[in-house]
Amino acid sequence: MNKVTLSKTLKIFTPILLISILLQVNPLYASENSESANNDSGEEEFNAGKMILDHIVDHYSWHVMTIDGKEVAINLPVILYHKGQWHFFMSSRFDHGHSSYKGFKIAKEGPNNGKIVHVTHKNGGKKVERPLDLSITKNVASLFSAAIIALLIFLSVAKRYKQRTYKAPKGLQSFLEPVILFIRDEVAIAAIGKEKYHKFMPYLLTLFFFIFLMNLMGLVPIPPGGANLTGNLAVTGVMALFTLIITLTSSNKNYWRHTFNTPGIPILLKLPIPIIPVIELVGIFTKPFVLMVRLFANITAGHIVLLSFVSIIFIFTNNIDPIAGLAVSPVSLLFGVFISLLELLVAFIQAYVFVLLSALYFGMAMEEEH
Amino acid sequence: MELVNPGIGLIFWMVVIFGLLLLVLGKYAWKPIMKSLHEREESIDKALKSADKAREEMKSLQADNEKLRQEAREERDKILKQARDKQNEIIEQAREEANQERQRIIDSARKEISNEKQAAARELRETVADISLKIAEKITRQELEDEKKQHKLVKEYFDEIDFR
Numbered sequence: 001m002n003k004v005t006l007s008k009t010l011k012i013f014t015p016i017l018l019i020s021i022l023l024q025v026n027p028l029y030a031s032e033n034s035e036s037a038n039n040d041s042g043e044e045e046f047n048a049g050k051m052i053l054d055h056i057v058d059h060y061s062w063h064v065m066t067i068d069g070k071e072v073a074i075n076l077p078v079i080l081y082h083k084g085q086w087h088f089f090m091s092s093r094f095d096h097g098h099s100s101y102k103g104f105k106i107a108k109e110g111p112n113n114g115k116i117v118h119v120t121h122k123n124g125g126k127k128v129e130r131p132l133d134l135s136i137t138k139n140v141a142s143l144f145s146a147a148i149i150a151l152l153i154f155l156s157v158a159k160r161y162k163q164r165t166y167k168a169p170k171g172l173q174s175f176l177e178p179v180i181l182f183i184r185d186e187v188a189i190a191a192i193g194k195e196k197y198h199k200f201m202p203y204l205l206t207l208f209f210f211i212f213l214m215n216l217m218g219l220v221p222i223p224p225g226g227a228n229l230t231g232n233l234a235v236t237g238v239m240a241l242f243t244l245i246i247t248l249t250s251s252n253k254n255y256w257r258h259t260f261n262t263p264g265i266p267i268l269l270k271l272p273i274p275i276i277p278v279i280e281l282v283g284i285f286t287k288p289f290v291l292m293v294r295l296f297a298n299i300t301a302g303h304i305v306l307l308s309f310v311s312i313i314f315i316f317t318n319n320i321d322p323i324a325g326l327a328v329s330p331v332s333l334l335f336g337v338f339i340s341l342l343e344l345l346v347a348f349i350q351a352y353v354f355v356l357l358s359a360l361y362f363g364m365a366m367e368e369e370h
Numbered sequence: 371m372e373l374v375n376p377g378i379g380l381i382f383w384m385v386v387i388f389g390l391l392l393l394v395l396g397k398y399a400w401k402p403i404m405k406s407l408h409e410r411e412e413s414i415d416k417a418l419k420s421a422d423k424a425r426e427e428m429k430s431l432q433a434d435n436e437k438l439r440q441e442a443r444e445e446r447d448k449i450l451k452q453a454r455d456k457q458n459e460i461i462e463q464a465r466e467e468a469n470q471e472r473q474r475i476i477d478s479a480r481k482e483i484s485n486e487k488q489a490a491a492r493e494l495r496e497t498v499a500d501i502s503l504k505i506a507e508k509i510t511r512q513e514l515e516d517e518k519k520q521h522k523l524v525k526e527y528f529d530e531i532d533f534r
Contacts (some may be wrong), residue, residue, distance in 0.1 A: 053372070053373065056373065057372045057373060058376075058377060058380060079379070111375070113372050114372045115372075115375075115377060132378065133377055133378060133379045134378075134379040134382055134383070135377075135379050136383075137377065137379060137380060139380050140379065140380055140383045143380075143383060143384060143387050144383075144387065147387045147390070147391050150391060150395065151391070151394060151395070154395055154399035154400075154403075155395075155398055155399055157399070157403065158398060158399040158400075158402045158403050161402055161403045161406035161407070162402050162406060164406075165406045165409050165410060166409070166410055166413050177407075180403065180407070181407070184404075184407075198404075201400060201404055202392065202395065202396030202400040202401070203392060203396070205395070205400050206388075206391055206392050206395050206396065206400070210388065210391060232376055232380065233373075233374060233376040234376030234377060234380035234381040234384055235376075235380065235384050237376065237381065238381055238384040238385050238388055239384075239388065242388065242392075300373070
C-alpha cells in the first residue's frame with residue numbers, strides 16, 4: 001500500500017476521523033498511522049492482535065498520536081534500581097524502544113516482553129537481568145492523575161459539605177450525593193449491617209469512586225486518560241489485596257470457626273482429611289483473586305472489543321480494498337459507539353460489583369454467631 | 371504474556387497511591403461528608419418529627435378551641451335562659467304586685483264607698499227623722515187645734531193601748 005492511497009483514504013476518512021475523536025477511538029487511529037507509516041518500509045503488516053495488545057498494556061512513554069510519521073508522546077521518568085544503584089532518566093533515552101541506554105533496554109520478546117531489562121554481554125553470551133523497576137510508566141502517570149482528580153473532586157465536595165451541612169446539596173455535591181448514599185445504603189448497610197458499617201465507609205467509598213474514575217479515564221483517549229488502568233492486574237490486584245487485608249483484620253472468632261470447623265457439616269468431611277477446612281481456607285484467597293480477575297477481565301475485554309471493531313476498518317482496507325474499508329467503517333463506528341456506551345455502563349457496574357463484594361466479605365468476616 | 375504479567379513498579383505505585391488516597395480521602399473527605407450527611411439526615415428527621423408534633427398540637431388546640439366555644443355557647447344559652455326566666459319572673463311579680471295593688475285600691479275604695487254610704491245613710495236617717503219630727507210636730511199642732519180632733523186622737527191612743 002503506497003503513501004498516495006493512504007493519504008487519499010485519510011482525506012476521505014477525515015470526517016469520520018473527527019467523529020472518531022468524539023467517539024474516543026482517536027489513539028487507535030494515531031497508532032494506526034504509525035503502523036501504516038512503518039508499513040512503508042514493507043516490514044510490517046497490520047496486525048490487529050498486536051495493535052490491540054499494544055493499546056491495553058503499560059508503556060514507558062505516553063504515546064498520544066503520530067503526525068506525519070512523527071510521534072507525539074509524553075516522555076516519562078524511568079526509575080530503576082540495579083545492583084545497588086539507582087538510575088533515573090527519561091524514557092526518551094529509549095527512543096520508543098529502538099535504542100538502549102546504560103545497558104538498559106525495553107525487551108521485545110521473552111517473558112519480560114515490554115519491560116526494561118539490563119543486558120550484559122559477557123564471554124560472548126548474553127545475560128538478561130530484570131532490575132527493580134519503579135518507573136513512572138503510562139499507567140503510573142495515569143494513576144497519579146486519577147488520584148489527583150479524585151482528591152480535587154472529593155476534597156472540594158467535602159468542603160461544600162462542611163459549609164452546607166444543613167442545606168440541600170448543590171452542584172457537584174448533588175451529583176455525587178446519590179452515589180454516596182447508594183454506596184452507604186445499598187452496599188455498606190445492606191452487606192455489613194447498621195451497627196458496623198461506619199468504619200468501612202471510607203474504604204468502600206474510596207474504592208468505588210477510584211475504580212469508577214479509573215474505568216472512565218480508560219475510556220477517554222487523551223491524557224490523562226487513555227491508560228488501561230483497571231484492565232491491569234497490578235491495579236486490580238492491589239485493590240483486591242486491600243480488601244483481603246481488611247477482611248482478615250476485621251474478622252472475628254466466628255469467621256475462623258466457620259472456616260476451620262464449619263458447623264452443620266458431617267464430621268467425616270473435616271476429619272481425617274480436612275476437605276471442607278481446606279476448601280474454606282482456599283476460599284479466603286480465591287475471593288479477592290476473583291475480584292482482581294473480574295475487574296481486569298471486564299475492562300480489558302471491553303477495550304479489546306472496542307478496538308476490534310475499529311480494527312475491522314483497517315483489516316478490510318489492508319487486506320481487501322480501501323473502498324471495502326470505507327464501506328465497513330460506518331458499521332464499525334456504530335458498533336464502536338455502542339460498545340463505548342456499554343463500557344460506560346460496565347464502568348459503573350464493575351465498580352459497584354467490586355465494592356459490593358468487598359462489603360459482603362467484610363460483612364461475612366464480622367458476622368456474629370446465630 | 372505481557373497482559374497477565376504486571377510490573378512490580380505499578381504494584382508499588384498503586385499501593386502507595388491507593389494507600390495515600392485512602393488515608394487522605396478517609397480523613398479529609400469521607401469523614402466530613404459522612405458526618406455532614408448524618409447530621410443533615412438527623413436534622414431533617416428532627417424537623418419532620420417536630421412538624422408532626424406541631425400538627426398534633428394544632429389539632430389538640432383546635433379541639434380545645436372547639437370545646438371552649440361549645441362551652442361558651444352553652445354558657446351563653448344558660449345565661450340567656452336565666453335572663454329570660456328572670457324577666458318572666460319579674461314580669462310575673464310585677465303583675466302580681468299590680469294585681470294586689472289594684473285589689474287593695476279597689477278594696478279601700480269599696481270600703482270608703484261603704485263608709486260614705488253608711489255616713490250618708492246615717493245622715494239621711496237623721497235628716498228624715500228630723501223632718502219627720504218636724505212634720506209630726508206640725509201635724510200634731512194642726513190636729514190639736516180642734517178639740518174634737520184632740521179627743522178623737524186621745525181616744526185612738528187609748529184604744530191602741532191594751533189594758534189587760
